[in-house]
Amino acid sequence: MKKQKWLYVVGIVAIIIPVLYLYVSFNSTFISKWKAKQVALDYLNEVYDEGAYWYEKTNYTFKDKSFYVRYRAKGPFGEYGATVEVGSGLWPSKVLYTHLNDDSQNEQLDTQINDQSRIELLTLLNNYPILDAQYASTSPSTLGYILETYSLYEKTPFKPNILIYLTKENRSKEEANAIVQNIQKTFNENGVHYLDFQVQQYKVENNDLLYAFDVTKTTVTSLK
Numbered sequence: 329m330k331k332q333k334w335l336y337v338v339g340i341v342a343i344i345i346p347v348l349y350l351y352v353s354f355n356s357t358f359i360s361k362w363k364a365k366q367v368a369l370d371y372l373n374e375v376y377d378e379g380a381y382w383y384e385k386t387n388y389t390f391k392d393k394s395f396y397v398r399y400r401a402k403g404p405f406g407e408y409g410a411t412v413e414v415g416s417g418l419w420p421s422k423v424l425y426t427h428l429n430d431d432s433q434n435e436q437l438d439t440q441i442n443d444q445s446r447i448e449l450l451t452l453l454n455n456y457p458i459l460d461a462q463y464a465s466t467s468p469s470t471l472g473y474i475l476e477t478y479s480l481y482e483k484t485p486f487k488p489n490i491l492i493y494l495t496k497e498n499r500s501k502e503e504a505n506a507i508v509q510n511i512q513k514t515f516n517e518n519g520v521h522y523l524d525f526q527v528q529q530y531k532v533e534n535n536d537l538l539y540a541f542d543v544t545k546t547t548v549t550s551l552k
Contacts, residue, residue, distance in 0.1 A: 361386050364395030364420045368412040371423045376401065384409075395420055398429070425523070448480045449490065452518060456511060459493040480520050490525035494539075496532045501539055501550070504529055508541045508548055516545055526551075 365386045372381055381401035388395050393416035400409050409429035415422040442463055449461035492511065494504060508527045515522060522545075529539045540551040 360420060361388060361395065364388075364414040365397055367414050367421055367423060368395075368397035368399075371412060372399065392416070394424065445480060445488070449492075452480070452514065452520070453492070453511060456507060456514075457495040457497065459495045461490065461492045463488050463490060480522075481518070482521060488521075489523055492525060492527045494527060494529040496530055498532060499529070504539045505541065505548065505550070508543060512543050512545075512548060 365383070368386075369383065381399050384398040384400060386395055386397045395414040395416070397412045397414060398409065399412070400407060402408075411427055411429060412423055413425040413427075414420045415424050446460075446462050450458065453461060494507065499507075504527075511525075511527065514520075515525070524542060524544045527539075527541045527543065528537060530536060531538045537552060542549045542551055
Protein backbone atom coordinates (compact mmCIF):
# COMPACT_ATOMS: atom_id res chain seq x y z
CA MET A 329 0.00 0.00 0.00
CA LYS A 330 2.79 2.37 0.95
CA LYS A 331 4.61 1.48 -2.24
CA GLN A 332 1.53 2.29 -4.33
CA LYS A 333 1.12 5.62 -2.52
CA TRP A 334 4.78 6.43 -3.11
CA LEU A 335 4.45 5.60 -6.81
CA TYR A 336 1.35 7.78 -6.98
CA VAL A 337 3.24 10.75 -5.48
CA VAL A 338 6.16 10.23 -7.86
CA GLY A 339 3.75 10.12 -10.79
CA ILE A 340 2.09 13.38 -9.75
CA VAL A 341 5.48 15.08 -9.32
CA ALA A 342 6.60 13.76 -12.71
CA ILE A 343 3.57 15.45 -14.28
CA ILE A 344 3.76 18.71 -12.32
CA ILE A 345 7.45 19.44 -12.95
CA PRO A 346 7.22 19.46 -16.80
CA VAL A 347 4.00 21.48 -16.63
CA LEU A 348 5.65 24.06 -14.37
CA TYR A 349 8.70 24.15 -16.61
CA LEU A 350 6.57 24.80 -19.70
CA TYR A 351 4.55 27.45 -17.88
CA VAL A 352 7.68 29.30 -16.71
CA SER A 353 9.26 28.99 -20.18
CA PHE A 354 6.27 30.61 -21.87
CA ASN A 355 5.17 33.01 -19.13
CA SER A 356 8.21 33.52 -16.87
CA THR A 357 7.57 33.95 -13.12
CA PHE A 358 5.90 36.61 -11.03
CA ILE A 359 9.22 37.41 -9.37
CA SER A 360 11.03 37.75 -12.71
CA LYS A 361 8.34 40.07 -14.07
CA TRP A 362 8.47 42.14 -10.90
CA LYS A 363 12.26 42.41 -11.16
CA ALA A 364 12.09 43.39 -14.86
CA LYS A 365 9.54 46.08 -14.01
CA GLN A 366 11.79 47.50 -11.26
CA VAL A 367 14.82 47.57 -13.59
CA ALA A 368 12.80 49.46 -16.22
CA LEU A 369 11.31 51.92 -13.71
CA ASP A 370 14.73 52.61 -12.16
CA TYR A 371 16.00 53.40 -15.65
CA LEU A 372 13.03 55.65 -16.48
CA ASN A 373 13.32 57.49 -13.17
CA GLU A 374 16.85 58.52 -14.17
CA VAL A 375 15.77 60.15 -17.43
CA TYR A 376 12.25 61.41 -16.74
CA ASP A 377 11.17 64.06 -14.28
CA GLU A 378 8.88 62.90 -11.48
CA GLY A 379 5.34 62.38 -12.75
CA ALA A 380 6.34 62.76 -16.41
CA TYR A 381 5.51 59.16 -17.31
CA TRP A 382 3.15 56.43 -16.11
CA TYR A 383 3.56 52.67 -16.11
CA GLU A 384 1.13 50.45 -18.03
CA LYS A 385 2.13 46.77 -17.95
CA THR A 386 4.91 44.19 -18.28
CA ASN A 387 4.85 41.40 -20.86
CA TYR A 388 7.15 38.44 -21.42
CA THR A 389 7.83 36.82 -24.80
CA PHE A 390 8.98 33.23 -25.13
CA LYS A 391 10.48 33.86 -28.59
CA ASP A 392 13.30 36.14 -27.43
CA LYS A 393 12.93 35.50 -23.69
CA SER A 394 12.79 39.20 -22.88
CA PHE A 395 10.50 41.38 -20.78
CA TYR A 396 8.72 44.36 -22.34
CA VAL A 397 7.72 47.11 -19.93
CA ARG A 398 5.19 49.45 -21.53
CA TYR A 399 4.56 53.01 -20.35
CA ARG A 400 3.17 56.33 -21.57
CA ALA A 401 4.53 59.86 -21.30
CA LYS A 402 4.07 63.38 -22.68
CA GLY A 403 6.33 65.21 -25.11
CA PRO A 404 6.21 68.32 -27.31
CA PHE A 405 4.22 66.40 -29.95
CA GLY A 406 1.68 65.05 -27.50
CA GLU A 407 1.26 61.87 -25.49
CA TYR A 408 3.19 58.82 -26.67
CA GLY A 409 3.53 55.16 -25.78
CA ALA A 410 6.89 53.46 -25.41
CA THR A 411 8.49 50.21 -24.29
CA VAL A 412 11.62 49.28 -22.36
CA GLU A 413 13.07 45.85 -23.18
CA VAL A 414 14.77 44.20 -20.20
CA GLY A 415 17.16 41.24 -20.40
CA SER A 416 16.02 37.68 -19.88
CA GLY A 417 16.55 35.22 -17.05
CA LEU A 418 15.01 34.50 -13.68
CA TRP A 419 16.60 37.70 -12.33
CA PRO A 420 16.68 40.18 -15.27
CA SER A 421 18.92 43.16 -14.63
CA LYS A 422 19.79 44.95 -17.88
CA VAL A 423 17.93 47.41 -20.13
CA LEU A 424 18.55 46.18 -23.67
CA TYR A 425 16.53 48.56 -25.82
CA THR A 426 13.97 51.35 -25.72
CA HIS A 427 11.54 52.23 -28.49
CA LEU A 428 8.29 53.96 -29.30
CA ASN A 429 5.21 51.82 -29.74
CA ASP A 430 3.86 51.50 -33.28
CA ASP A 431 1.05 53.99 -32.69
CA SER A 432 3.57 56.72 -31.80
CA GLN A 433 5.98 56.55 -34.77
CA ASN A 434 6.58 59.68 -36.83
CA GLU A 435 8.30 59.35 -40.24
CA GLN A 436 8.80 63.10 -40.64
CA LEU A 437 10.64 63.27 -37.33
CA ASP A 438 12.68 60.23 -38.32
CA THR A 439 14.01 61.97 -41.40
CA GLN A 440 14.63 65.25 -39.58
CA ILE A 441 16.52 63.70 -36.68
CA ASN A 442 18.46 61.29 -38.91
CA ASP A 443 19.76 64.19 -40.99
CA GLN A 444 20.59 66.32 -37.95
CA SER A 445 22.32 63.53 -36.03
CA ARG A 446 24.36 62.49 -39.08
CA ILE A 447 25.75 66.03 -39.34
CA GLU A 448 26.56 66.08 -35.62
CA LEU A 449 28.25 62.68 -35.77
CA LEU A 450 30.39 63.53 -38.78
CA THR A 451 31.33 66.89 -37.25
CA LEU A 452 32.35 65.30 -33.95
CA LEU A 453 34.34 62.58 -35.77
CA ASN A 454 35.85 64.95 -38.30
CA ASN A 455 39.43 63.93 -37.42
CA TYR A 456 38.76 60.22 -37.89
CA PRO A 457 38.78 58.22 -41.16
CA ILE A 458 34.99 58.01 -41.28
CA LEU A 459 33.06 57.27 -44.46
CA ASP A 460 29.61 57.75 -42.92
CA ALA A 461 27.69 57.57 -39.64
CA GLN A 462 24.00 57.13 -38.88
CA TYR A 463 21.41 55.70 -36.52
CA ALA A 464 21.04 51.96 -36.84
CA SER A 465 18.26 49.87 -35.32
CA THR A 466 16.22 52.48 -33.51
CA SER A 467 13.63 54.82 -34.91
CA PRO A 468 14.92 58.38 -34.42
CA SER A 469 11.41 59.66 -33.75
CA THR A 470 11.74 58.01 -30.35
CA LEU A 471 14.13 60.84 -29.56
CA GLY A 472 12.18 63.68 -31.11
CA TYR A 473 8.98 62.86 -29.29
CA ILE A 474 10.30 64.18 -26.00
CA LEU A 475 12.37 67.10 -27.24
CA GLU A 476 11.59 70.24 -29.21
CA THR A 477 14.99 69.87 -30.89
CA TYR A 478 17.27 66.87 -30.76
CA SER A 479 21.01 66.70 -30.12
CA LEU A 480 23.41 63.79 -29.64
CA TYR A 481 24.20 65.23 -26.24
CA GLU A 482 20.64 65.38 -24.90
CA LYS A 483 19.87 62.81 -22.21
CA THR A 484 16.67 61.03 -23.19
CA PRO A 485 14.97 57.74 -22.28
CA PHE A 486 15.81 56.50 -25.78
CA LYS A 487 19.50 55.76 -26.18
CA PRO A 488 20.23 55.42 -29.90
CA ASN A 489 22.19 52.67 -31.58
CA ILE A 490 24.77 54.22 -33.91
CA LEU A 491 26.43 52.69 -36.99
CA ILE A 492 29.79 54.06 -38.17
CA TYR A 493 31.60 53.13 -41.39
CA LEU A 494 35.37 53.49 -41.62
CA THR A 495 36.92 54.50 -44.93
CA LYS A 496 38.10 51.66 -47.17
CA GLU A 497 41.83 51.46 -46.56
CA ASN A 498 44.43 48.71 -46.21
CA ARG A 499 44.63 48.89 -42.41
CA SER A 500 45.15 46.01 -40.02
CA LYS A 501 42.57 44.86 -37.50
CA GLU A 502 44.76 46.24 -34.72
CA GLU A 503 44.77 49.67 -36.42
CA ALA A 504 41.01 49.56 -36.86
CA ASN A 505 40.56 48.56 -33.22
CA ALA A 506 42.70 51.53 -32.10
CA ILE A 507 40.48 53.90 -34.12
CA VAL A 508 37.38 52.36 -32.56
CA GLN A 509 38.73 52.80 -29.02
CA ASN A 510 39.51 56.45 -29.74
CA ILE A 511 35.99 57.01 -31.08
CA GLN A 512 34.61 55.46 -27.88
CA LYS A 513 36.80 57.82 -25.84
CA THR A 514 35.63 60.83 -27.89
CA PHE A 515 31.98 59.90 -27.39
CA ASN A 516 32.39 59.45 -23.64
CA GLU A 517 34.46 62.60 -23.10
CA ASN A 518 31.97 64.71 -25.08
CA GLY A 519 28.89 63.30 -23.37
CA VAL A 520 27.30 61.64 -26.39
CA HIS A 521 24.11 59.88 -25.29
CA TYR A 522 24.12 56.36 -26.75
CA LEU A 523 23.26 52.77 -25.93
CA ASP A 524 25.97 51.27 -28.11
CA PHE A 525 27.51 51.71 -31.53
CA GLN A 526 28.95 49.47 -34.19
CA VAL A 527 31.94 50.28 -36.38
CA GLN A 528 32.37 48.51 -39.72
CA GLN A 529 35.08 48.50 -42.36
CA TYR A 530 34.68 46.98 -45.81
CA LYS A 531 37.35 45.66 -48.14
CA VAL A 532 38.97 48.08 -50.60
CA GLU A 533 38.39 45.87 -53.63
CA ASN A 534 34.71 45.05 -52.97
CA ASN A 535 31.84 45.51 -50.53
CA ASP A 536 32.65 42.50 -48.35
CA LEU A 537 32.78 43.22 -44.63
CA LEU A 538 36.35 43.15 -43.34
CA TYR A 539 36.08 44.20 -39.67
CA ALA A 540 33.20 44.87 -37.28
CA PHE A 541 33.28 46.07 -33.67
CA ASP A 542 30.45 46.38 -31.14
CA VAL A 543 31.07 49.17 -28.62
CA THR A 544 29.41 50.18 -25.36
CA LYS A 545 30.55 52.93 -23.00
CA THR A 546 33.03 50.54 -21.37
CA THR A 547 33.72 47.68 -23.81
CA VAL A 548 34.93 47.05 -27.36
CA THR A 549 34.07 43.64 -28.82
CA SER A 550 35.34 42.34 -32.16
CA LEU A 551 32.52 40.76 -34.19
CA LYS A 552 34.63 39.91 -37.24
